[in-house]
Amino acid sequence: MSGFVDKLLSRNPNSASTAKERLQLVLIHDRTDLTPTQLDTLRNELIDVISKYVNIDRQAVRINMSQEGREQRLIADIPLKSATKRR
Amino acid sequence: MTARVVTFSSGKGGVGKTTTTANLAVALASTNQRVVCIDGDIGLRNLDVVMGLENRIVYDLVDVIEGRCRVRQAMIRDKRYENLFLIPAAQTRDKTAVSPSDMVRLCNELRPEFDWILIDSPAGIERGFRNAIAPADIVVVVTNPEVSALRDADRIIGLVEAEEKGPARLVINRLNAAMVKRGEMLDTNDVLELLAIELLGIVPEDEQVIISTNRGQPVALDDKSKAGKAFQNIARRLNGEDVPYLPLDGGNNFFNKIGKMFKPGGN
DSSP: OHHHHHHHTTOSOOHHHHHHHHHHHHHHHHHHTOOHHHHHHHHHHHHHHHHTTSOBOGGGOEEEEEEETTEEEEEEEOOBOOHHHHO | OOOEEEEEEOSSTTSSHHHHHHHHHHHHHTTTOOEEEEEOOTTSOOHHHHHTOGGGOSSOHHHHHTTSSOHHHHOEEOSSOTTEEEEOOOSSSOGGGSOHHHHHHHHHHHGGGOSEEEEEOOSSSSHHHHHHHTTOSEEEEEEOSSHHHHHHHHHHHHHHHHTTOOOOEEEEEEEOHHHHHTTOSOOHHHHHHHHOOEEEEEEEOOTHHHHHHHTTOOGGGOTTSHHHHHHHHHHHHHTTOOOOOOOOSTTOSHHHHHHHHHSTTOO
16 A cells, blocks of 8 residues: 555655666676676777867767667767867 | 477576476376476476476486486376376486587487477576577576566576577566556566567466475466466467467456455455
8 A cells, every 4th residue: 555655646666667777777788798887988988089080079979778679789979069160 | 200399497596497397398298299308407306396206206317318227217207197208307416417418419319209398497507507408499488577587587598599599488487467567566568678589478476386386286287277377378389379368467457356345365
């Protein structure tokens, strides 16, 4: 019954959705053998390399792991700073 | 006859591999097919007690592999079905007593005489698991709808793919419909989305499983039990039948609730 009251007052998301979110993250790292720290390092090094050639906004770079079936995909969204604006 | 070899695996222990193996063996045998199960859990044998055949063991899997007896001598005939057999695991040895190629050789010897060879894999991802999947035509991953079991199942699915034994198929065991309804247990869709493999069956949590295992009688023999029915359906799907999934509302729709008010403790 208290679970029902909690739900009404939306005190807590139900535990099944918490489990799902946690598993989604854990499985990505298990499947790729890549820890969150390593992914962070990868992100920074990638930004460094790209910055050598084009001007980018470090804060706007998004690098995420996505899943299609059992296939993992590394997706990078790197907005370029407009070259004309700097002139 | 050329048997299909099905291996039941899970990574994590205690999710119901042995129960699933025993019940599918019985369910397949009840349709007059010739079935042999092999307990791959050397050192921790259990398929014999779950099937109620523990008093009949003379020889075991390692005796066969090491040539102390012929395969036939190690096959225990089931009490209920004369077309069902068990090759028990050795209890006093460990997994290194058998190699993956031994298992392939053994299954090739058995294939012509059976419709189904079911292998109960031990927990873990080491030698025992490798032995169990080496001869497999189909790998069935058994899991429970909880985080640790699902994480290990995902790992097993990956390893099965890497060994080119995939795609594995999934049995979700011990699903508690009432908890799903309350949002306190992952439901079938969540599990399939996370693991991204094909479903073979859903077995509801059912205390009848423990009761029948206490007696050494697999629950699939009991038509009235929900879990037993679910195992029978899985067996039919293995046979290629298109069987709809049981409604898993746990009798919790409006009318059943009203009914329950008048029948306390019902269902």
